[in-house]
Amino acid sequence: MxxxxxxxxxxxxxxxxxxxxxxxxALLDGRPLAAGELARVAGVSAQTASAHLARLLDGGLVTVVKQGRHRYYRLSGADVAQVVEALSRISPPLEARSLNQSRDARRLHTARSCYDHLAGVAGVALFASLMDGGLIEGDGVYEVTAKGDERLGLVGLDVAELRKGRRKFAGHCLDWTERRPHLNGALGAALLARMIELGWFERGRTRRALEITRQGRGGLADVFGCVL
Structure with a gap:
């Protein structure tokens, strides 16, 4: 077709x-959320939220994760996240109506999760460093070079193992705020997860926001030549 x-x-x-x-x-954060949390995000009643979620489930845009008696919702996959991000790029920005909203916007602009990979200023800078430093190569679809394999190994990533998965190994998204590419795919997801494990990034109080730690700034510079 x-x-x-x-x-x-x-x-x-x-x-x-x-x-x-x-x-x-809200689900672009990559983590599953309960219906009550999603109702608060959307500013609707629990009954209305249930109706919305039922339609999103039927449409294949979200899936349900069950933990005991609890049900949590998440995006059905990276393709859905890319559609939402793409719409964000061509949509007018929401007007900040308070100081807190302005601060949240700055945090998201600096570093955030795009489903399960790094976005914002930090994501764009890291992608540029990987390309400019000869750690990855390609045009739209990327491969890790021998130098990149060695550097990624320093942070504990097994590139050969990542290639075995069904998910696209490495591509890019056009960043919603920066209008420049950041890394996605299995490599982008594994890299962000590992950087969070290493304490280079921490989940911020603003949904999807990531905070760069002092250790993270040093690690990004030392390993990938990415200066933030």
Whole structure:
């Protein structure tokens, strides 16, 4: 089936509602959220949130993770995250109506998760350093060089093992705020997860925001030549 045979109207209709759009944007954090949390994010009642989530489930945009008697929702995959990010790039920004909202916007601009990989100023800078330093190479689809394999090994990543997965190994997203590429795919996800484990980044109080630690600034510079 070609792209011209795809019926995009049902998916577009799901994204057109502000409540559902707010829920999907919140799930760009990559972590599953309960229906009550998503209701608060969307500013709707629990009953309305349940109706929205049922439609998103039917449309294949979210999935359910069950833990005991509790149900948590997450995006169904990286493709959905990329669609939401792409819409963010062509949509008008939300106007900050308070000092807290302005601070949140700055935090997201500096460093944030884009589903499960690093975005914002930090993500764009890291991608540029990987390319300029000869650690990865390619155009849209990327491979790790011998030098990159050695550097990624320093932070505990097994590149050969990552290549065995079904997920695309390494590509890029056009960053929502920076309009420049950041790394995605299995490599981007594994790299962010490892940097959080190493304490280079910490989850911020603002949803999706990541805070760069002093250790992280040093590690990024020493290992990848990325100065933030």
């Amino acid at each position: 070609s792209v011209y045979d795809s019926d995009i109207a049902p998916v577009a209709a799901l994204l057109a509602d502000r409540g559902r759009a707010a829920m999907l944007t």
